[in-house]
Amino acid sequence: MTSPKGTECASVLAQIEAYVDGELGALQCSAIEQHCEQCERCAAIVHGLRRTIGLCQEIGRAPLPPSVSQLARDQVRRLLESSHDSPLGRKAT
Numbered sequence: 001m002t003s004p005k006g007t008e009c010a011s012v013l014a015q016i017e018a019y020v021d022g023e024l025g026a027l028q029c030s031a032i033e034q035h036c037e038q039c040e041r042c043a044a045i046v047h048g049l050r051r052t053i054g055l056c057q058e059i060g061r062a063p064l065p066p067s068v069s070q071l072a073r074d075q076v077r078r079l080l081e082s083s084h085d086s087p088l089g090r091k092a093t
Helices: 004-020 026-038 040-061 066-085
Strands: none
Touching: 004 026, 004 040, 026 040
16 A cells, blocks of 8 residues: 555656646645655655756757867768769759
8 A cells, every 4th residue: 555655755756847847836836845845755856857957958058079069060071072972962953
């Protein structure tokens, strides 16, 4: 039999993505926040998910190192050159 605490944790975990994304109403958010004040496990999961999302957003804003940018430009140039050599890549004149 599932304990009331286990049921509450399952409910929080089922809504965690919507909660972290700000898609829940104030009442639902309040219930999750109150639960997390008393449940270290769920609080740690919410904290970890927020941290992971933040790190992913930071990485998305970070500029590419010059060597990676150059490699990408070289690859695009090679792809464009090879498409001009291919019968399918030639433009009709």
